[in-house]
Amino acid sequence: MQIKRNVLLNPGPATTTDSVKLAQVVTDICPREKEFGDLMEYCATEITKFVGDPKDYVTVLFGGSGTATVEAILSSVVPENGRILIIDNGAYGKRMCQITKIYKLDTVVFESSSIEPIDLKALEEVIKGEKGLTHLAMIHHETTTGLLNDIAAVGKLCATYKISFIVDSMSGFAAIPVDMKAMNIDYLAASSNKNIQGMAGIGFAICNKKALLATESIPMRNLYLNLYA
Numbered sequence: 299m300q301i302k303r304n305v306l307l308n309p310g311p312a313t314t315t316d317s318v319k320l321a322q323v324v325t326d327i328c329p330r331e332k333e334f335g336d337l338m339e340y341c342a343t344e345i346t347k348f349v350g351d352p353k354d355y356v357t358v359l360f361g362g363s364g365t366a367t368v369e370a371i372l373s374s375v376v377p378e379n380g381r382i383l384i385i386d387n388g389a390y391g392k393r394m395c396q397i398t399k400i401y402k403l404d405t406v407v408f409e410s411s412s413i414e415p416i417d418l419k420a421l422e423e424v425i426k427g428e429k430g431l432t433h434l435a436m437i438h439h440e441t442t443t444g445l446l447n448d449i450a451a452v453g454k455l456c457a458t459y460k461i462s463f464i465v466d467s468m469s470g471f472a473a474i475p476v477d478m479k480a481m482n483i484d485y486l487a488a489s490s491n492k493n494i495q496g497m498a499g500i501g502f503a504i505c506n507k508k509a510l511l512a513t514e515s516i517p518m519r520n521l522y523l524n525l526y527a
């Protein structure tokens with residue numbers, strides 16, 4: 299079969315090869331059967347291996363765009379008395395702030411330039427000054443400007459101040475190496491349609507198992523997007 303090839307110049311959904319397109323032409327498979335479960339588990343484990351050891355990290359797949367996955371993480375992991383700091387240095391950081399506002403999460407916003415590196419000293423001062431921070435969320439690679447944020451350095455701060463670290467690596471995942479353990483990341487959001495150049499429509503929430511299991515007692519704020527469920 300010949301498929302006309304368009305070269306898309308947007309960051310994603312990305313151009314797909316014929317082999318990716320044709321891989322979808324398969325026998326129908328029942329989502330209630332073991333073979334479907336096995337396939338899901340295989341995909342989730344392979345995705346996890348990009349950034350962590352499947353012994354300690356697990357990938358939750360969502361039928362939805364990348365934004366659904368970011369919303370799933372943010373709405374699921376911050377406890378009722380929790381407090382989240384979001385680094386806003388571009389369009390996608392702003393979107394995170396929009397999400398936590400909708401869910402009425404106690405949010406501190408650290409604004410930073412969308413083209414200059416984050417001032418880590420200023421960030422640390424804010425972390426020290428704000429009481430009761432439980433989570434910190436930021437973008438890895440700010441797709442709209444191409445700014446690559448130093449997640450390793452922020453991960454170190456999170457380790458020092460015992461803050462759970464959330465990273466949206468939608469346009470970094472599978473192109474820029476990430477080591478969730480070394481970078482102290484508990485939750486990483488990625489998707490099927492940017493660097494891995496798959497079909498759009500699946501979001502990946504890669505989670506530190508221990509951190510995820512500890513969210514069991516947080517009252518659910520939604521149903522489909524609840525990460526623990």
Ligand SMILES: *Cc1c(COP(=O)(O)O)cnc(C)c1O
Nearest residue numbers: 363364365390439441466468469
């Ligand atoms: C593309 C992107 C998103 C949103 O993903 P969608 O699949 O378009 O919903 C979120 N964050 C970053 C950094 C992105 O590049």
